[in-house]
Amino acid sequence: MLGLLINELEREEIEYLIKREMDELLFDLDDHRIDHMVKRAMQERYELLFELFKRIANHKECLKYMPRKKKHQ
Template sequence: MLGLLINDTEKKEIAYMVKRELEELLLDLEDDRIDPAVKDAMRDRYQILFQLLLRVGTQGECMEYMPKSKSDGQM
């Protein structure tokens, strides 16, 4: 386990960057031109970034980016 000491401004900046990356992944996952194997890797990346958002984001931010279940036809 690693630790990281950051201030509130840095925490907000990290949350902002993670949310922007999650948005990009969501847009790309909707693109039919992208190969399914690549989309699987993108889903894995989404999960990792979402776990990071859980550590630095607010509850509302996390709920907004909560991964959908595969049965919903999303993610």
């Protein structure tokens, strides 16, 4: 386990960066031209980013970015 000490401004910047990356992934996941294998990797990346996001964002913000349920499995 690792620890990290950051101030509020740094936390806000990290939150902003993660949100922008997740927004781009969500946008690209809806693009029908992207291959299924690429989308799977993008989905895995989104889930990892969301786990990081949960550690720094408040509950209300987390609800906005909650990963969608998978249709098939």
